[in-house]
Amino acid sequence: MRAPLGNFDHAAPAPDRLDELPRPVADAVRHWRGSVPAEQIVHVDTDPRWADTAVFVEHYGQDLLERSANCVVVSGRRGAETRMAACVVLSTTRVDVNGVVRRRLDARKASFAAMDVATGLTGMEYGGITPIGLPEGWPVLVDPAVVDLPYVLVGSGRRRGKLLVPGKAFAELPGAVVLEGLGT
Template sequence: MDAPIGHFDTALPAPDALGELTAPVAAAVRDWGGSVPADQIVYVDTDPQWADTAVFVQHYGQELLEKSANCVVVAGKRGGGTTLAACVVLSTTRVDVNGVVRRQLGARKASFASMDTATGESGMEYGGITPIGLPTGWPLLIDSAVVDLPYVLVGSGRRRGKLLVPGKAFAELPGAVVLEGLGAA
């Protein structure tokens, strides 16, 4: 199979690559119920040494820079409680944590979650967190620019490998809220 974007040696429909995914991501692909068929989500094998975005696009295709998204875990605090959420923005932007995220979560303070919290709570590897397979009940904030793309490159739950996901599929994920301006330049 050829990848819909980028230049990868190995590209498989995600349902055929469950063994390459972390348990929560594999379960989400196996139980997929969105309007986009699960086999349109593509797993591509990538080398972890090229995981950094700048190096990644040099190796796998410069066009991926505009078609890649980052998924980061944030913690919103209000009173004594903390709400974990995931944010998905294009890799050319930064998450507006202190503005859009804080307001959306109704938090007094919002910040990036620690690496231990992000990996421990998501069941995914740092640098590979993906919006597919996040814990039930987490808000999933997605920049509208991500949803508008035909295909978006995101993590696979591991540092090795990525997922190519039709943009509109992100809006159908559990807990998804599509927001304008979540990703700031």
């Protein structure tokens, strides 16, 4: 199979690569629902040595720079209550944590979750967190620019490998909210 983006040597439909995905991501792909068939989610093998964005696009294709998204875990606090969320924005933008996210979570303070918290709660590796397979009940805040792309490169839940996902699929993830101004 040829990947819809980039220059990858190994690409296959994600349902054929469940053994390459951490359990929460594999389970989400296995039980996929929505207008985009699971077979349109593509797993590509990548080398963790080239994880840095500049090196990654040099190795796998310049077209990936504008078509990659980051998924970050955010923690919002109000008093003793903590609310978790995932934010998906294009990699060329930054998440508006202290404005849009803080207000959406109805939190007094919001910040990126600590690495051990993010990996512990998601069951995914740091640097590979994906919005597919997040804990039940978490809001998945998605910038409209991500949804508007035909395909988006995002983490696979591991540092090795990425997923190529049709943009509109992000709006259909459990807990997804497309949020203007999320990426700045």
